[in-house]
Amino acid sequence: MRKFLIKSVCFFIVLILFYFITYKVTYNKIAVKNDFMAAIIDKHKIVSDIKQPKIILAGGSNIAFGIDSKLIEKRIGKRVVNLSIHAGLGLEFILNELKDIAQKGDIIFLSPEYFLSIEGNYKLKKLTSSYYKNANNYFTNNIFEDLKIHIEKTRANLHEWDVKDNTQMDNPELDKNSIKSIYSRNAFNLNGDVISHLEAKKPKEINDREKLKYEYWEGIELINEFNDIAEKKGIKVYFLFPNYPNSEFQRNKIAIQKLEIDLKRDLKVRILNKPSDFVYNDTLFYDTVYHLDKTGRIMRTEKFIEIIKKLF
Amino acid sequence: MLFNSINFALFLPLVFILYWFSTNKSLKFQNVLLLISSYFFYACWDWRFLFLLVFSTVLDYYTGLKMSEAQSLKSKKFWFWLSISVNLGFLGVFKYYNFFAESFAEAISNFGLNINVWTLNIILPVGISFYTFHGLSYVIDIYKDRIKAEKNFVDYSVFVSFFPLLVAGPIERATHLLPQIQKKRTFDYEKAVEGMRQILWGLFKKVVIADQCAQYSNLIFNNTSDYSGSSLFLGAIFFAFQIYGDFSGYSDIALGTAKLFGIELLRNFAYPYFSRDIAEFWRRWHISLSSWFRDYLYIPLGGSKGGTFIKIRNTFIIFIVSGFWHGANWTFIAWGLLNALYFLPILLTKNNRNNLDTVAEGKILPSLKEIVLMLITFGLTVFAWIFFRSESLSHAFQFISGIFSKDLFSMPYIIAENSGNHILPKTLLLIIFIFIIFEWLGREKQFPLSEIDKKLSSPFRYGLYYILVFVIFWFGGSQEQFIYFQF
Numbered sequence: 025m026r027k028f029l030i031k032s033v034c035f036f037i038v039l040i041l042f043y044f045i046t047y048k049v050t051y052n053k054i055a056v057k058n059d060f061m062a063a064i065i066d067k068h069k070i071v072s073d074i075k076q077p078k079i080i081l082a083g084g085s086n087i088a089f090g091i092d093s094k095l096i097e098k099r100i101g102k103r104v105v106n107l108s109i110h111a112g113l114g115l116e117f118i119l120n121e122l123k124d125i126a127q128k129g130d131i132i133f134l135s136p137e138y139f140l141s142i143e144g145n146y147k148l149k150k151l152t153s154s155y156y157k158n159a160n161n162y163f164t165n166n167i168f169e170d171l172k173i174h175i176e177k178t179r180a181n182l183h184e185w186d187v188k189d190n191t192q193m194d195n196p197e198l199d200k201n202s203i204k205s206i207y208s209r210n211a212f213n214l215n216g217d218v219i220s221h222l223e224a225k226k227p228k229e230i231n232d233r234e235k236l237k238y239e240y241w242e243g244i245e246l247i248n249e250f251n252d253i254a255e256k257k258g259i260k261v262y263f264l265f266p267n268y269p270n271s272e273f274q275r276n277k278i279a280i281q282k283l284e285i286d287l288k289r290d291l292k293v294r295i296l297n298k299p300s301d302f303v304y305n306d307t308l309f310y311d312t313v314y315h316l317d318k319t320g321r322i323m324r325t326e327k328f329i330e331i332i333k334k335l336f
Numbered sequence: 337m338l339f340n341s342i343n344f345a346l347f348l349p350l351v352f353i354l355y356w357f358s359t360n361k362s363l364k365f366q367n368v369l370l371l372i373s374s375y376f377f378y379a380c381w382d383w384r385f386l387f388l389l390v391f392s393t394v395l396d397y398y399t400g401l402k403m404s405e406a407q408s409l410k411s412k413k414f415w416f417w418l419s420i421s422v423n424l425g426f427l428g429v430f431k432y433y434n435f436f437a438e439s440f441a442e443a444i445s446n447f448g449l450n451i452n453v454w455t456l457n458i459i460l461p462v463g464i465s466f467y468t469f470h471g472l473s474y475v476i477d478i479y480k481d482r483i484k485a486e487k488n489f490v491d492y493s494v495f496v497s498f499f500p501l502l503v504a505g506p507i508e509r510a511t512h513l514l515p516q517i518q519k520k521r522t523f524d525y526e527k528a529v530e531g532m533r534q535i536l537w538g539l540f541k542k543v544v545i546a547d548q549c550a551q552y553s554n555l556i557f558n559n560t561s562d563y564s565g566s567s568l569f570l571g572a573i574f575f576a577f578q579i580y581g582d583f584s585g586y587s588d589i590a591l592g593t594a595k596l597f598g599i600e601l602l603r604n605f606a607y608p609y610f611s612r613d614i615a616e617f618w619r620r621w622h623i624s625l626s627s628w629f630r631d632y633l634y635i636p637l638g639g640s641k642g643g644t645f646i647k648i649r650n651t652f653i654i655f656i657v658s659g660f661w662h663g664a665n666w667t668f669i670a671w672g673l674l675n676a677l678y679f680l681p682i683l684l685t686k687n688n689r690n691n692l693d694t695v696a697e698g699k700i701l702p703s704l705k706e707i708v709l710m711l712i713t714f715g716l717t718v719f720a721w722i723f724f725r726s727e728s729l730s731h732a733f734q735f736i737s738g739i740f741s742k743d744l745f746s747m748p749y750i751i752a753e754n755s756g757n758h759i760l761p762k763t764l765l766l767i768i769f770i771f772i773i774f775e776w777l778g779r780e781k782q783f784p785l786s787e788i789d790k791k792l793s794s795p796f797r798y799g800l801y802y803i804l805v806f807v808i809f810w811f812g813g814s815q816e817q818f819i820y821f822q823f
Contacts, residue, residue: 025523179810179813
């Protein structure tokens with residue numbers, strides 16, 4: 025037994041050594057600095073640069089793609105930061121991020137996607153935290169999952185080691201219509217809005233259509249808890265329903281109505297709009313059911329301003 | 337928990353250490369540990385179906401005891417048929433109910449009657465066909481007085497649920513496995529090293545051969561009309577290597593894992609693609625199932641005794657049942673039927689026991705005749721696999737007619753998913769070629785890496801291990817499900 029264990033341990037030590045050499049050798053070759061999720065670094069920089077009370081827009085990519093923060097700034101006269109990146113981060117991550125950065129006097133407009141997952145996608149959260157270390161505090165880490173992700177990442181790095189593909193990631197100017205260019209760190213403007221898609225050619229179909237299944241949304245409790253903390257810090261929080269294509273809205277009307285009833289009954293945060301307020305024709309969407317195109321974005325922002333103007 | 341997952345890579349050493357260091361003083365504790373680990377392993381798929389496994393185990397254990405205690409044949413028969421009916425009942429409900437209900441509705445519709453049949457919206461409990469067959473062999477053996485009922489519930493449960501074989505076999509026999517479970521196990525260095533080598537080879541077959549072939553065979557089978565005859569032929573070849581790599585790879589990992597715990601499981605594969613006739617192929621492919629059908633179906637039906645008609649009838653019965661065991665689809669039945677047809681000529685000419693040895697035993701290269709015979713057998717097998725892999729019989733016929741078209745002798749290609757370009761997976765073809773050489777050189781052993789220490793010195797041996805690990809790492813990641821889990 026001793027001989028077996030010693031030989032096995034030695035074999036695996038050499039294996040692990042090889043693994044880490046591979047990881048180190050291949051890691052630097054990969055261009056990670058232009059990844060879409062790396063935008064969290066820039067967004068937090070924008071937030072830290074603003075010293076006065078500000079407006080923070082939070083949610084998933086419906087906010088990132090569908091709001092013109094500059095226009096809001098101009099009309100309302102307050103600095104606006106669009107903090108949203110991806111719905112896959114989950115509500116828990118989004119709210120913990122807000123707890124971390126919002127200051128006294130700030131106003132938060134929270135607009136999560138319908139029935140947004142609380143936990144989100146672990147891999148995406150881990151990826152985001154690899155760019156911005158503080159983000160590790162926004163979710164519960166799982167060492168077991170981390171190990172799997174590490175191995176996957178090393179394998180991917182090894183595959184791409186001498187592939188020239190990464191040059192395109194560094195130079196999104198190469199093709200403005202490419203997915204890598206639309207979904208890159210450079211996609212955002214100085215307020216944190218995605219603008220890369222505004223002039224890009226639209227895909228033929230919009231993705232992520234789904235039949236929403238109603239069940240009581242646990243996010244209500246989470247938002248209420250967050251609101252309690254925000255109130256104590258002197259931060260105001262408002263809730264808005266997201267934008268949605270008309271076809272999907274009609275298909276999911278019952279589930280959305282039930283959600284609206286639950287929210288109106290149980291949410292301690294003031295709800296500023298009706299679900300139908302941000303429902304637009306399918307042709308005004310870019311590539312998914314939550315991503316508005318240029319025209320849709322302007323329409324939604326105008327409506328958004330009209331709704332929030334009463335608060336100022 | 338898949339054998340090719342990180343979860344298993346952490347689970348196995350943990351159980352191994354507990355087994356040899358914490359519970360090694362007592363056989364009872366070792367078996368309890370194996371049982372708990374096996375139930376945990378199974379629950380990782382779907383804990384709800386654990387109840388079904390436990391129920392099936394309790395049922396066979398109890399009916400086994402009752403049969404042993406029975407004072408009359410009538411009482412023995414009662415308990416025997418109770419166990420058989422409940423076991424087959426579960427299998428019938430979970431695996432075959434929808435098939436029968438839909439086939440019945442379809443048949444009725446031919447007479448102009450449309451009925452809405454009630455179907456079950458449930459998933460198939462993983463491993464049900466395997467552990468049911470374990471249980472069946474146990475109660476049949478008791479009924480036939482071949483074995484005595486096991487009184488120790490833990491030992492019996494380990495026999496049914498031992499995690500390496502729980503979800504896809506090999507289908508063990510009580511006469512083979514139970515004595516090993518009841519005997520004190522001492523650590524055997526040589527056996528453990530062999531186990532590790534077998535696991536490594538199994539992983540290579542699964543991750544590198546099966547999963548890579550799966551990518552291309554899936555593309556071709558799912559888009560049959562887009563491909564030329566030669567490409568469809570290539571797709572069928574890829575599937576032949578996929579299913580072999582997948583299932584024999586699984587079996588190697590299962591056997592290797594069991595060896596680490598001092599247990600020898602039944603061999604399931606013996607280089608079937610080097611067979612010189614279809615009878616030899618079936619002695620070398622999924623051996624534990626073939627021998628199960630032989631012992632519990634073919635022989636009770638009369639086997640080869642009796643006239644030619646009885647022999648033919650029994651052969652057809654076991655192949656059709658074998659096809660049906662794989663799944664509730666006409667394609668599996670057609671696959672079984674086709675194999676029975678292949679068997680017919682050698683059965684009638686009494687040549688079914690010609691090739692009992694290993695091809696070109698003691699030689700490096702086979703004779704020309706052996707090469708031709710192996711190619712013909714492989715060709716017949718690949719043809720039958722088309723039915724096995726197809727979604728429906730009409731799909732299988734479309735695939736076959738596509739192969740035998742005018743472009744059969746053109747250059748094969750695969751349509752790349754992203755670019756739509758026509759490509760030929762040269763790297764994979766090279767890997768398959770190297771794999772065949774390895775298998776050929778190791779065909780007289782249980783697996784090619786077996787006893788490799790007698791052939792290669794340490795630096796070369798370890799070099800080979802690390803190369804295999806690297807290739808597995810390179811191609812890994814997708815963690816494809818094992819095909820036989822669905823059966």
